[in-house]
Amino acid sequence: MRIFTFLGGVYFFLYFVLPESAVTAIGMKAHHEQISNGFIVIGAMAVGLGIFNIVRAHGSRVVFQRPGWFNSFALLVGLAAIISATAVQWIESTRNSRDISSVQVLGEFATRITDDARTPPTDRVVPPLAQRIAALVRYGDERTELIESHTNLSVEAGTNGATSVLVGEVRERLAAARVKLGELRAASWERLTEDNATLLTQFSQDAAKLASSYSIIKRSHDAHSTSQKVYDFLFDGLFNQLGSAMFALLGVYIAAAAYRAxxxxxxxxxxxxxxxxxxxxxxxxxxxxxxxxxxxxxxxxxxxxxxxxxxxxxxxxxxxxxxxxxxxxxxxxxxxxxxxxx
Amino acid sequence: MSGLEHITPGVLVILLIAGLLLYRELKRVGGGYQHFIRRIPGVDAVEGAVGRCAELGRPVVFTTALTEIGPVLYACLGVLHAVARKVAQYKLKLIVPQYSPEAMALVEDTVREAYRDVGRGSSFDPDGIKFLSSEQFAFASGYMGLIHRENAGAAFMFGAFAAEALVLAEAGQQVGAQQVAASVSPEQIAFFICTCDYTLIGEELFGASAYLSREPVQVATLAAQDRLKLLFVGLIVVGVVLATLQAWYPGLTTWMPDKLLSAGWGALTW
Structure with missing residues (x-):
């Protein structure tokens, strides 16, 4: 253990002691962030150990109904509630971010097709133009279906004034994107003509606008989801407020301490x-x-x-x-x- | 000087001097030299406070509050060791509420060693080392509840504190515990002075452990840090004199101690 402490000390001591030019020359500078993150990871392992210890110590107190078991029970319930709320909220926000980025990909894909058709890349093999357009149209149909179903869900969940405007905007942009998808489907894609390139650029712009509106409505919908409400209640409504209540005690204590002093x-x-x-x-x-x-x-x-x-x-x-x-x-x-x- | 990512020649010299001073004092103390350590009433009160708990049959509470693993925690552990020895001798109950899970392992080991040192290893109760929370005010509320429930007779607050300092100290005051506090956070010292019976200020926290144990390595460290501090005081005096003189001799700016310490390696020309 002492060897680890010593070697850890040697590393950070050398990093501090050596001039910046020397640190860069021997490659320490390039890996410093990774090594520092490694130490953070080791520290993070203590979180798992901590949870295990809490469950072991307080779980046994509850099971054997030792003195203070009810407090231990409350602690375990709190732990489970916070972990569950955070986990559900994290899963939902990850899923939503994935949905939003999947829509953003549409416009980027259209731009990439135009660029590749104009300047064929040398470092990778690109499928024929018609095949790529078919894939774009197919993917575009899937995404527009997804956006429509999510927008309908938002409407069913109830909308206020601002959300109604957003829903209207999404529907408008959705219709525009569908029109462009229809034009892409109908056009001939033997080669990239100027008209085709303009069509792709217009579709890319429409898709970007659609993604932007969709991300706003999606985030607005998420902010009112049940998991977010539970999360907000536990953290902002309960945990932070209890901390504020403790902090508020300071006012009274300062007066009492000042009186004595x-x-x-x-x-x-x-x-x-x-x-x-x-x-x-x-x-x-x-x-x-x-x-x-x-x-x-x-x-x-x-x-x-x-x-x-x-x-x-x-x-x-x-x-x-x-x-x-x-x-x-x-x-x-x-x-x-x-x-x-x- | 804040945010220094790599050492400068001036700081390297200071570090080398610090190392040499520590080496010299360790050699001297190892050779049997006895350093004088001035009395610190707050440290003297530690024994009295534990004795009072023995008379009243009330537990002793020791907290390192928000202190994470580092030099300050090590300084606190020295005092905790001394307190735990007394507690073990008097067969009292020791409660050490914890904020940092990493520090908790060191704290537990220190208390266990103290019990073993006085031959009462089997009396050590690991449940006395209680993890409360890593959240500042959750820790404070847990500490308040603990102090009230256990009706502590003495409370020692050593380490790094923030806004919760007064909450902790007032909790001890409410149950009539004799309180000794020591902090390296200057902002909190005023609160402790108002609320606690004794307050150790700044570096006294580092001296307390050496004072209580008279252990050669700790005494040598204390002596070395005093000598290093003397060097810094000398640098401050030189800086004040140069800053005054530079009104007449502007060229002296180059020799200001802060400039010398912060000058990079590029400034060295042979």
Missing amino acids: FRVRTVESGLMMMAAVIVMLGQISFGKEIYENMPSLRQWLLEVPNSAAFRAIRLGAGVAGLMLAIRMWLSIESKSFSSGRK
Whole structure:
């Protein structure tokens, strides 16, 4: 284990110590991101271990009904709910992204056909033009069917004003794309004529517009899906709000702590009280009514004595941290917390 | 100097000096040299607080809060080891609420070793090392509940803290626990001073472990960091003098310590 710690330290130490030109020359720079990601992956493995531990520790407490089993039960239910909601939401959003990109491919495919017909590629074999157009038309028919069915679903789910406009726009662009698909089907594709190229370009533009409208309506539909609502309820409605409630306690606690700290019993607490009063009065407009320079005085307190103290604390802690980091890296460990293995 | 991706010659010199200072102090301490460590009332209070718990029959709570694996955690583990030894000797209950799953393994190992050191390995209760949450305020609410349910007699808060610092400290205050806090986050120190019985400021956290254990390696590290700090103070003084003098001699700007430390390898001309 110490060898791994040491070697890990050596790598990052060398990366930091060597000049950038040297790091690039020996190829460290090119692989640095991958190696750093590797460390993140190792860290991510702890997530699985953590879930296993939670289920093992709290599951046994529930099964054997040990003291506090109900809290463990609530934890496991919460865990299962969050994992399920996130998983369903992730699966749906992946499926939707796939649907949207499958429509975007239509226009790109049409553009690619034109480019390849004008300048045949040398690095790959391209099927005959007529065959590619037939594939484009077939694929276009499938995608337009899919878009129509999804748009109808959106209408059935109920639409508000903005969505109605979007649905109308999608239907309009869908009709335009179908007209172009019909023209593509009817045209002769022995070779790429100017008229054919114009037709393909127009279809590509129509397909891009259709994909854009479809992605908006799709995302709007997803935002109102059941899985998204459950996800939002658990995270935004419950989890974040509980965190905010805890944070809100700070207001009360600051008042209680300030009351205790600012009882002037010593010179130090007197100074603290004075500084606090100046800072508070300097913050509000009323402070300026009492003394014109109150905001400047507040600013001076914060920027000069306060910053000086902060910097001193940071310098001391930074130097101490550096020394301890060197000791950790070299594994010069104290007996006090590893004596059992000495 | 922030965001330095690769070392500069100046920083390399500082690192080498740091390494040499540590080596020199380790040799000196190994040779039997006794360093003087000034008294830190907050650290002296650690033993008193554990003793108070023994009298009252209440548990001891020790948290490293948001501290991830790194030098600060190592400094905290030294203190935790000392506290756990006392707790084991007095046969008390020790609760160590955890925020970081990675740090939890180190914490558990440290407490187990401390129990073994005083010959009470079988008394170690792994359930005392409780993982609460990796979410800041979920951890804080879990800690509050724990302190209230267990009616802690002493609470030690060592490590890195953020906005939850006051929530944790107030929870201990509400149950009348004797509290000792130590933080390297300057923004939170004011809250601890208001709420806790004793507060260790900044680097005192790193000194606490050496002070409690008097262990040669830790004392040597403490001595080396003091000497390195002296070097930085010297650089600050030089910087102030040069900054003042450059009003008359503008050429001195090149020799400002911050310029020397941040100058890249390209600046070296032989």
